[in-house]
Amino acid sequence: MEAISIGLLGLGTVGTGVVKIIEDHQDKLMHQIGCPIKINKVLVKDLTKERAVKIAPEMLTTNAKDVIDNPEIDVIIEVMGGVDETRNYLLQALKNKKHVVTANKDLMALYGSELLSVAIENSCDLFYEASVAGGIPILRSLVDGLSSDHITKMMGIVNGTTNFILTKMTKQGSAYEEVLKEAQRLGYAETDPTSDVEGLDAARKMVILATLGFSMKIDLDDVRVQGITNISEEDLQYAKQLGYTMKLIGMAQIEDDKVEVSVQPTLLGETHPLAAVNNEYNAVYVYGEAVGETMFYGPGAGSLPTATSIVSDLVVVLKNLVLGVNGKSIISPQFEKRMKEPNEIRSKYFLRLHVIDEVGVFANITSIFTNHGVSFEKILQLPVKEKGLSELVVVTHSTSLKDYEEILVELEDLSSVHHIKSSYRVEGNGHS
Template structure:
């Protein structure tokens, strides 16, 4: 039996979906007993040339041709952004169609509205492709690991920033130069803010944390710092300290208190996340029964993302075959609270420019001592005849103590600039 599917959008991801469904439809029919047929494809410009072949009547520029077609049982949304994707998805659900989406922005911002609507109308929404491209993350967290209390998530979940930081590490070039190159190659968007300011990672962390910690988490709950301030100097110091700089997304659940952070981090080279380069993504998950798990793979791209979407599509076909829906519900535990600005105790890297005069270092040591922040490593270099650069790596310290030391440092005349403060992970941690 055939199942008609409507595809909203046919760009990078949508065309990968068409290609993969065309290639695998026989196998999918054997697996599920149902043959998926993409009967209609919504685009903005039906005359644009595309890397996949359609029958002419498949393409439409009118969303109603999909949303109001009673023969279409499933809608795959690959338009991106909030509107009109949100309205189309809600309309599809209310018209009795199951929905699959790759849209992380929409799920992070309006996930509750979409999932509540789906529940009310008895339809499913699947969104494996929204985080980590090809890497199965949503389903393992929702299904395979359900027996666990998940306490820690830690990962690299944005390919663009990982590409930029990997290139800065490999070439010694500065941020602006590498960003420009990434834009020229199409790896970074012309407006790169969502990626380089950490918002994309923050949204994806919100999606993962909602599922893993059974809580309602949005981008507003995540402390986000991007990578614009990372310079070639920081990358070189990280190398001297046996580390690389990565944009890490971290979530922890400590007895119902959640902490969610996206920030550039020095990852010591003995940590597997130090070796996740270029556009690859990886996520560490710690469960009380499973222990530590690491997921790794391609975080974006046409076929990798289509792999996750078509996996979801097969799941919907299986449900249709068994005449079931809403098998996997989103559980919310009421006692979970998000604590902003309260990350786990960790080591920190600080880079300062100070006046090159006697007694300055003793002054800094006193400030740290009073805040009960102890120093593990200190690198001191002269930058000019009047200033010196100091790099400090602290022992493990709470965020509050560190902030206390920083407040005093900022107010100290001999400390001219605090360039960067980043956590350090790896080694014994």
């Protein structure tokens, strides 16, 4: 076979990394595939911009048709981002029988099932390893490495920005706003950090993971999402004192064929494998019925790590191309989606309250929990912070989300509860 011809949509940070890896590792790639890889056309916004890689000017175009309708091109690599326009480009590319590799989590979380169907119809490959946890080959591990197992739980630190912020807040004892600024200065957070810090970015990745891991079409609306913007230094101190580490955890669980998916700040027991994942690193913890606990750790973003996943996907496409078996590896969801109801979602919770410091308050509060059948694993009653108030921190035993939410409403209504300061999910055990 002569050279295989690649079209690139986008030449930003990740696109540049793709060009660099294809150039630098050409020998290794050729050894695996049996023929050279050639980049043919690249869609860019600005033809005159300075680029970090050398690329012949005639290879650049501002017209997407030069890439997606180009008869010479075998495979499209999409690293332009965005949803609506990009979706149209990729649908067209697939209809033109071009295989697609994408790093676009937003697109895959929203339109993944549509794009995969069109890929199957056109006997095309469509791979998207880089869309979740950058350089970590987690999707391939779910689909191939653990293909024989029944996966029952996935927990991911799948957003590097928030993990960086929480790590720094924990280690430095600094406030959220201050660490956010540091993260922005270092390039770990965007100028508008909303999508990261409110948990939306992580939610999109959990949609992709849950869909693959449970073989069930999960939608973005199915994910309960809570961000990290309200986490205080006090919360982190209590977490530490109780033997927990605070992480933004994407959680996907299946029990009795029913699923729950959430992204929430979570107090993890300090011995949990995810508790040691710090700074901008990502990791996905996978529990399989037969294999037990596994974890996949690595860089969640960055030009070259993300490009590694993209080009590794490309290698699979090209091996398939050489063997003539493209479009055969996409497996449609095996099951109809069934989501857990709030009365079926169970967890332990950390709750921090400011209460009026008067006789009978504690009894009133505990009776609310007792009425819902919820008991405490830990209780800390602490020195008065403000005049007339005292701070109450509890960790509950496992309770249903329905009961817990009702408890929160009833506590809000209680005149002796001054303020519910914070509430987080708890996973695993802290100090005894």
